[in-house]
Amino acid sequence: MFTRSMASLLSGMSEEQIKNFARSDRSPSFLRSGDELRHSRWTRYTPRDVILIALTERLRMQIGYAEGLRPDTAAKIAAHAAWSIADALASAAPIWAGYVGEPLDYQDRGTGENRKGGLNVAGSLTEIAEKIASLDHGTPVRLFLVNVTEVIKEVLARAKDHGIQLDLGQQLDSEG
Numbered sequence: 422m423f424t425r426s427m428a429s430l431l432s433g434m435s436e437e438q439i440k441n442f443a444r445s446d447r448s449p450s451f452l453r454s455g456d457e458l459r460h461s462r463w464t465r466y467t468p469r470d471v472i473l474i475a476l477t478e479r480l481r482m483q484i485g486y487a488e489g490l491r492p493d494t495a496a497k498i499a500a501h502a503a504w505s506i507a508d509a510l511a512s513a514a515p516i517w518a519g520y521v522g523e524p525l526d527y528q529d530r531g532t533g534e535n536r537k538g539g540l541n542v543a544g545s546l547t548e549i550a551e552k553i554a555s556l557d558h559g560t561p562v563r564l565f566l567v568n569v570t571e572v573i574k575e576v577l578a579r580a581k582d583h584g585i586q587l588d589l590g591q592q593l594d595s596e597g
Contacts, residue, residue, distance in 0.1 A: 423470075425440060431585070476569065480519075498541065502541070509570045509573055517545070518566065518567060520565045521542055521553060522561060543569070
């Protein structure tokens, strides 16, 4: 478990951003315990939390002329990508996660719910492209992706640089 300061160091998101983000009404599910926000200075973050904070930061940040996403949008995408962390640790190929934006109303084939907007995706670029190609309700207009594998490597490199022992595979297995 990590303090907010350590989570900041490992994830690349400033301590102040994590604090303010966790206090927000729209704080992501991974910064909550049930219905309670986890924003106390005594809050401890799991390795999974740190990776999700890092994914949020990469989706949020501006890179070159490409604007980043709003913090709450980036956090929603990261929260839905949580299951891809284990895949990224196990896969030899890079694993990506993100969101496909569609300008259509449609009925979800899995749940039968009427949906507007898009869907969360994760996998290799080929798997994501195949999923997009198989959509039978329109052509997506936007695609936001982050390379989960590279984000994990960045977090592990920061841990190593600062002498922090971080065995994600073993620790993530116990978190479900």
